[in-house]
Amino acid sequence: MRFGYQDALAYGGVTEAHPGGFSLTKRILKEEGIRPGATVLDAGCGMGLTSAYLASEFNCKVYAVDAHPLMLKHASARVKKEKLPVKVLKGNIENLPFPDDSFDYVVTESATIFTNISNTLAEYFRVLKPSGVLIATELCCEAPLQKDEEEKIKRFYKMGKIPTEKEWYSALAGLGFTNIDVLKSSSILQELQSYQVDFDKEAKTVRLDPAIEEILNEHSLLMMEYAEELGYRVFRCVKK
Template identity: 45%
Template sequence: MSEWTYHDALAQFGIGSAHPGGYGLTKELLAKEALTAKTRVLDCGCGTGRTAALLAKRYRCKVTALDRHPLMLEKAKRRMAKEKVRSVRLLQGDIENLPFADNSFDLLLAESVTVFTDLGTALREYARVLRPGGVLIDLDMTAERPLSARELEELSLVYGTRHVPTEEEWRGRLEQAGFDLIEVVKGGSVASALAALTEQQAADAQDIDPSEGIDTQLYEIFAAHERVTRQYRHRLGFRVFRAVVK
């Protein structure tokens, strides 16, 4: 393959929790929701299935996990078999054209995926498949201040992102898509997230399932990711948005 992407790198290395705050933050967010065996959950951009497995095992939710990358789904299936999770429905699909009927879910979880899509299209799809009163939890890359065209171009070369909104821009996009009661339940700059990283969070981040014979270009992609993370640590951050469908 000649043109590897950042998402190919995540899939090839099989990284279970690539977002700020990691698996610990995921568990913290889910613990605050009133999840039951009747809760219909969509895990958008499920990756290797770490969050989906947690939802099924700890909360007994009705979980559908979707990812566009076939290798991610292959590794998610392997996780489910290893952890003896049989109730998660795994599907390949596009966040911008979700293969579900209107009002299909009570909770939609998106961990560091929406920013890599056409934002308006993806957020409208989230609102469409959630029932009225359904909840979106979206953890996403956020600009601490508006980024210049040059900065956006540099980030796009690494991540393929079209735009990195500020917190206020995210709020506006969510409102336009049909969400209400929008709140930020967690967030900060990359620098603050790195400073707050605990030993447990670092240990949790070691959830990987690497493929054999990983191309050297993929290591270069991660080197570029680390360089950009350092360079933009005060200009980039993350926010966890909790929003309700009107």
């Protein structure tokens, strides 16, 4: 089997790969003050850490969607162990398996960037109820990259264009999202001083496949190499 970055996260038991980590997730969601009973989609749920937090902390109805089978397995095991009413579903966030106007919130963390961004943002808009809220934490280009540098990053992560903050904003506004705010803005360089990747001890294998270790190491090296050129934003916006 030829592993990619997403496989490395799943087999390596990485619970919070997005910049800012789970501490940022908790802060943003607490400030949002999601009401009990709200319907929330965790789009690209990974190993289910955020989904479990949403259900336990806010008593809301959570749907967790991811395309990676092992991620889904870990997410299902987590919510079962914690006895949480989270529905874990296999799905492509570019073509969500839900009717229009289904959710009060869509929460997504470093998932949209690995898809066709236009298609995925349009799906978030479609499944949100009128006045529904999107909270998205996504990779952002802070400074221009040379063509070969950008291609190197895109090839490793199997992603397309890395948008700037302005480009993310334009994409969201173009779909009809309003009240677009940036709740958190940081470069990778600023994050490296305080952020530490956490691992799920139960999910992580005792001895990682060398290919998985190599991918995780390469990821760390890329983040250090382009720590000034790359960053992230947490966007909050509302469906008209």
